[in-house]
Amino acid sequence: MDTKWGGAGVICTAKALNGEEGMSLAARGRATDAGIASEGNNARKAIMRGRIAAMIVLALALSTQAKLWAGPPAESPERFLFDCTNHERATRGLAEFSWDDALAVSAAQHAEQMADREALSHQFPGEPDLVSRVVQAGASFIALAENVALAPNATELHTEWMNSPPHRANLLDPNLNMMGIAVVERDGELYAVEDFSHAVPALSIEQQEERLAAIAKARGLEPLGDHEEARRACATGHEPTGGTRAFYLMRFDTVSLDDFPDALNRTIASRRYHQAAIGACASNRADGFGGYRVAVLLF
Numbered sequence: 001m002d003t004k005w006g007g008a009g010v011i012c013t014a015k016a017l018n019g020e021e022g023m024s025l026a027a028r029g030r031a032t033d034a035g036i037a038s039e040g041n042n043a044r045k046a047i048m049r050g051r052i053a054a055m056i057v058l059a060l061a062l063s064t065q066a067k068l069w070a071g072p073p074a075e076s077p078e079r080f081l082f083d084c085t086n087h088e089r090a091t092r093g094l095a096e097f098s099w100d101d102a103l104a105v106s107a108a109q110h111a112e113q114m115a116d117r118e119a120l121s122h123q124f125p126g127e128p129d130l131v132s133r134v135v136q137a138g139a140s141f142i143a144l145a146e147n148v149a150l151a152p153n154a155t156e157l158h159t160e161w162m163n164s165p166p167h168r169a170n171l172l173d174p175n176l177n178m179m180g181i182a183v184v185e186r187d188g189e190l191y192a193v194e195d196f197s198h199a200v201p202a203l204s205i206e207q208q209e210e211r212l213a214a215i216a217k218a219r220g221l222e223p224l225g226d227h228e229e230a231r232r233a234c235a236t237g238h239e240p241t242g243g244t245r246a247f248y249l250m251r252f253d254t255v256s257l258d259d260f261p262d263a264l265n266r267t268i269a270s271r272r273y274h275q276a277a278i279g280a281c282a283s284n285r286a287d288g289f290g291g292y293r294v295a296v297l298l299f
Contacts, residue, residue, distance in 0.1 A: 012084035071099040077154040077183040102139035103180025107193035115186040141197035145170040208280040211257040216276040230279025234295035248298035255291045273298035
């Protein structure tokens with residue numbers, strides 16, 4: 001089957017395989033899942049055609065900024081898979097993925113490993129795991145997922161993933177918003193990796209403080225213009241000495257700046273405090289899981 005990458009009129013689903021659309025791919029995927037499990041990392045090319053494996057890593061933690069790029073090169077299998085995935089999401093009312101080059105770097109490193117070993121796996125002996133790969137590539141996140149597959153062309157890759165419930169769940173997960181893809185051709189076969197993440201917006205310290213100050217004002221507090229004392233409290237975890245003594249301090253990590261933590265909201269609702277100083281600082285996590293770190297002083 002000839003596959004055209006990208007462009008108008010791209011067909012994202014294999015139309016005629018053993019007589020019925022998609023049926024042979026779904027059956028082939030189920031049969032080969034068992035083969036992968038029994039053979040482990042020693043699976044060889046003779047039984048690999050069309051095999052697929054999925055891994056979902058949902059790591060709920062705190063997230064920082066993600067790097068955004070325009071997308072994969074035109075007329076490439078990566079572009080074809082990226083466009084097909086976003087078409088699938090758009091037709092279901094889901095937000096489309098943004099491209100993350102760091103995820104693509106992580107995917108490329110692993111796709112090369114699969115092609116060199118002529119095997120499918122999410123981690124080979126001596127290779128970093130998914131989280132480590134993505135961190136080393138420079139991405140940050142609050143959740144990760146990965147699809148891997150082998151097929152003779154990109155149309156079959158996409159069809160196999162869409163016909164496999166765990167892979168399809170990754171492709172259509174509304175809680176994931178970033179994607180990077182890599183495809184390596186070896187002896188007429190395509191070894192493909194799709195890495196997904198949920199990343200939070202990259203905001204400056206000032207932008208973070210501005211958002212939370214608006215929430216404080218909506219709660220009936222007067223936001224103070226001086227952020228330095230709260231920023232020191234954010235960095236150290238305790239109220240700094242030598243400044244205005246606050247009556248209440250909370251430092252917290254969050255992946256969303258849409259609201260305060262419940263405990264802080266309850267304290268504000270008591271009406272014992274009338275002013276708030278808000279300071280943000282770097283979370284300084286080394287494991288790839290990031291987010292926003294904030295201190296709120298109430299007076």
